[in-house]
Amino acid sequence: MFSKTSTSSRKKTGRRGPLATASLLLVGLLTTGGAYALFSSTATADEASTTAAASQQSIDEGQKLFASNCATCHGLSADGTGDGPSLIGVGSAAVDFQVGTGRMPMAVNGPQAEEKPAQFTDDQIADMAAYIASLAPGPAIPEEEYLQADGDTTNGAELFRINCAMCHNVAGAGGALTAGKYAPALDGVTSAHIYEAMLTGPQNMPVFNDMNLSPQDKADIITYLKYLEKNPSPGGFELGSLGPVAEGLFIWIFGLGAIVAVTIWLTARSN
Known part of the structure; x- marks a missing residue:
């Protein structure tokens, strides 16, 4: 009798039981979640497809630029010739450095x-870098986080003195090497190109991979070099920051020259 009255009461008021409400909520959540997952996966697939297409287009453009401007020395397949080394495995970092600094193509041997x-242009350089990187694994263009020049200046100065100063001078002013070669000055060089030079070892420079100098060590060296750019020498005229050789030459030529000139003037005046 009680059960019958209760059922009749629910029918009259139109109320649902707790189980029906929970079931409806579960169905709604499952429907919404499934629709969202389907939409997300579709959007991700479209984005990945677009990125892959853009990457392939960049590689194709880079291959055309390479064939027109670089293949004469490096070969149509970038495997090298008698006039230029193989570029298989040099990575995008080497291309970005060599072409971005104008060293390649070479004007003269x-x-x-x-x-x-x-x-x-930057886009053309990026295309050629993408093409060379597609041929074989190699050093990649560095992440932006290591190029901000906000590392440890003291550690960077120590690392630079130990690993770089024997060629580039402790102030990064550069210096002469053997057989007409030289270590260039580092003033004004972009952070990316400094990092890429350490990573790829262009010209006569040794390679400092991540086992030799960690990415953070490289970032600290960049911080030190940028510190030198922003803080001029407190000792006066730098004389090219070339050290005691330039300073000694200055003393011998101008210092002793001035003393001889004064001596001659005094002698002439007394006569």
Whole structure:
């Protein structure tokens, strides 16, 4: 009797039981979640497809630029010739450095490629880098987080003195090497190109991979070099920051020259 009355009461008021409400909520959540998952996977697939297409287009453009401007020395397949080394495995970092600094293509054959204005746009350089990177694994263009020049200046100075100063000078002013080669000055060089030079070892420079110098160590060296750019020498005229040789030459030529000139003037005046 009680049960019958209760059922009749629910029918009259139109209320659902707790189990029915929970079932409806579960169905709604499952429907919404399934629709969201389907939409997300579709969007992700479309984005991945677009990225892959853009990457392939960049590689194709880079291959065309390479064939027109680099294949004469490096070969159509970038496997090298008698006039240029193989580029298989050098990675995008080497291309970004060599082409971005204007060293490649070389103007004339010489002891080493000299820096000059870049002959290609940033997009073209990126395309050629993507093409070379697609041929074989190699050092990649560094992450932006290591190029901010906000590392440890003291550690960077110590690492630079130990690993770089014997060629580039402790102040990064550069210096002469053997057989007409030289270590270039590092003033004004972009952070990316400094990092890529350490990573790839261009010209006569040794390779400092991540086992030799960690990415953070490289970032600290960049911080030190940028500190030198922003803080001029407190001791007066730098004389090229070339050290005691330039300073001694200055003393011998101008210092002793001035003393001889004064001596001659005094002698002439007394006569």
